[in-house]
Amino acid sequence: VNEFAFTDDPFSKxxxxxxxxxxxxxxxGISPAAxxxxxxxxxxxxxxxxxxxxxLKKLIADDELVTPETIMLSPGSSDILMASADYFAKNGxxxxxxxxxxxxxxxxxxxxxxxxxxxxxxxxxxxxxxTIKSKITPDxxxxxxxxxxxxxGTVVPTAELESFIREVAPKVPVFLDEAYIDFYEPAARPxxxxxxxxxxxxILARTFSKIHxxxxxxxxxxxxxxxxxxxxxxxTNGEFAVSITTLMAGIASYQDKDWQNHCxxxxxxxxxxxxxxLADMGYEVIPSSANFILFPIRMKTKTFSNAMxxxxxxxxxxxxxxxxxxxxSIGTMDEMTAFIDSFxxxxx
Ligand code: PLP
Numbered sequence: 001v002n003e004f005a006f007t008d009d010p011f012s013k014x015x016x017x018x019x020x021x022x023x024x025x026x027x028x029g030i031s032p033a034a035x036x037x038x039x040x041x042x043x044x045x046x047x048x049x050x051x052x053x054x055x056l057k058k059l060i061a062d063d064e065l066v067t068p069e070t071i072m073l074s075p076g077s078s079d080i081l082m083a084s085a086d087y088f089a090k091n092g093x094x095x096x097x098x099x100x101x102x103x104x105x106x107x108x109x110x111x112x113x114x115x116x117x118x119x120x121x122x123x124x125x126x127x128x129x130x131t132i133k134s135k136i137t138p139d140x141x142x143x144x145x146x147x148x149x150x151x152x153g154t155v156v157p158t159a160e161l162e163s164f165i166r167e168v169a170p171k172v173p174v175f176l177d178e179a180y181i182d183f184y185e186p187a188a189r190p191x192x193x194x195x196x197x198x199x200x201x202x203i204l205a206r207t208f209s210k211i212h213x214x215x216x217x218x219x220x221x222x223x224x225x226x227x228x229x230x231x232x233x234x235x236t237n238g239e240f241a242v243s244i245t246t247l248m249a250g251i252a253s254y255q256d257k258d259w260q261n262h263c264x265x266x267x268x269x270x271x272x273x274x275x276x277x278l279a280d281m282g283y284e285v286i287p288s289s290a291n292f293i294l295f296p297i298r299m300k301t302k303t304f305s306n307a308m309x310x311x312x313x314x315x316x317x318x319x320x321x322x323x324x325x326x327x328x329s330i331g332t333m334d335e336m337t338a339f340i341d342s343f344x345x346x347x348x
Contacts, residue, residue, distance in 0.1 A: 018312030019335035024150065024180075024292050026213030027331040028266060030249065031259035034212070037252035041245040049244040056251050057221075064193030064223060072229045075241045077179055077207035077220030081105040083235035084142070084175055084203060089114035093141035098127045100320050102150045102177060114141065125152040125286050125294075129164045140172050147190070148180040151318060151327040153288025158190040165192070169201040173228070176204050180290040182211035183264060196223050203228060210291060211263050212253045217246045267291050270336045274328065277340045281347075292329045297347070300324060304346065311342040 014020065020027075030038075057068040074080050085108035089095060095109045099118040106116050117140075119131045127145055136143075148155045165174050181189060195202050204223040208214035219242060222229065253259070271293060275285045278295055285295040297304055301317035301324040308315050316327045328339060 014314060016312075017309075017314040019331050019338045020314045021329040021331050021335060021339055022314040022316045023215065024210060024290070024329045025215045026211060026263055026291070027335060028213065028263050030213040030217070031253045031256040033256040033259070034214075034249040034253040037248045038245055041248035044244050044248070047244065049240070049242070049247050052244060052247040052251065053239055053242075056247060056254065059251065059254050060221065060223075064196075065191070066193045066197050066223055069226050070193075070196050070223055070229070072222045072224075072233065072236070073239045073242050073247075074220045074222065074236060075218040075246070076209055076215075077177070077205045077222075078104060079236050079241065080203070080205045080220060080222040080232070081175075081177070082108050083232045084205075085109040085114075086112065086235040087232050088142040088173070088175075091141075094137070094139045095142050095144055096132055096135055096140045096172075097144040098132065098149075100125070100149075100152060100318070101127075101144070101146045102179075105144055105175065105177070109142075115139075121152070124154065125149075126154045127156050129156060129160055133164065133168060136168065136172055143168060143172055143174045144177065145174065146177040146179070148183065148288075148290040150180065150290065151292065151294045151316070151325070152286050153180075153290045153293055154286060155184075155289045158188075158192075161190065162192060162195070165195055165200060165202050169195070173201040173203065176202060178204055179207045180210055181206065182260060183267060183290050185264070186261075193223055196225055199225055201225075201228065203232070208250055208253065211260050211267075212250070213263070214246070214250065214253070217249060218242070219246050219250045266332075267330050270333050271330045273333065274330065274336045274340065278343075281344070292327055294318070294325050294327045297324050297326045299347065307346040308342055311345065313339050313342045315339070 057071045060071055061068045081104050085105045089109035089112040092113045094115045094117050096117050098121050110116055119128055122128045206221050208219035278285050283295050285293055301319055305317045318325045
């Protein structure tokens with residue numbers, strides 16, 4: 001019996017996969033310094049976290065050129081996304097975004113009765129900021145942007161993003177989900193904390209789940225002016241939802257730039273290998289600036305997904321405008337080789 005064969009939910013076999021390339025996780029694990037901090041934190045498990053919140057906020061604030069009062073920690077950025085959806089959509093209205101982006105905040109807003117308006121992406125699968133701007137009406141309660149975007153992996157030039165926020169935020173708050181920002185080369189990394197320091201109506205959402213490998217440990221944060229954080233806070237689980245183990249590990253990981261550089265470089269190497277192998281087979285891979293790639297496939301998503309999972313390769317699929325796509329997270333080089341081998345078998 002092939003234990004990866006299934007007829008029900010492929011994700012139920014998640015922990016048994018040969019290559020788990022479906023959740024944009026860090027395949028290299030957490031930093032050695034974070035591991036050490038985790039073990040040390042076990043000794044403090046009987047104590048409430050206290051000064052550690054301030055320590056981490058100070059580190060982030062210094063890098064982002066903002067004050068610690070503009071940072072709110074959370075157990076992963078999902079809590080910030082959900083709380084923002086609750087707050088901004090509680091009286092209905094419209095949430096404006098682009099088609100084909102991360103759905104969590106949007107789905108939650110829709111549950112609260114908000115209308116989601118998703119404008120088409122540009123031909124190169126980017127957020128179409130000009131069209132989004134043209135759709136702003138008094139009914140729009142929030143603009144949701146993701147940069148780098150999930151699932152396309154595309155980025156909008158930082159200067160465009162900055163001028164969009166300066167123009168739009170005085171009218172409508174902008175939520176900029178920067179879950180994948182750490183995959184930018186440090187010199188190219190957008191530094192939009194300055195917009196928060198200026199008092200703009202913008203929320204930057206960050207996570208340790210990606211380059212830091214904290215998807216299971218759960219750590220994220222929002223950067224926004226104190227009035228905005230105060231508005232969202234009642235809808236969050238509160239900062240105490242972050243454990244002392246995660247906080248201490250997060251403080252260590254944040255300062256371990258060598259590990260981040262290593263993970264970024266390995267990700268780029270494996271991403272380039274995968275993109276080239278697919279291009280060599282005639283597939284049009286959307287250029288990605290993150291730890292996953294998206295490309296159109298020539299099979300029904302369910303058939304493709306089932307066949308890949310049956311080979312022990314976990315991926316995700318999307319159907320968009322009648323076109324099926326595969327989204328594959330970037331794993332280790334071995335995992336990506338296994339992905340390409342399986343892909344060749346599946347597509348014939
Ligand atoms: N935002 C985006 C764009 C994501 O892709 C994800 C997770 O993959 C999240 C937010 C939430 O991540 P977490 O709650 O682990 O921080």
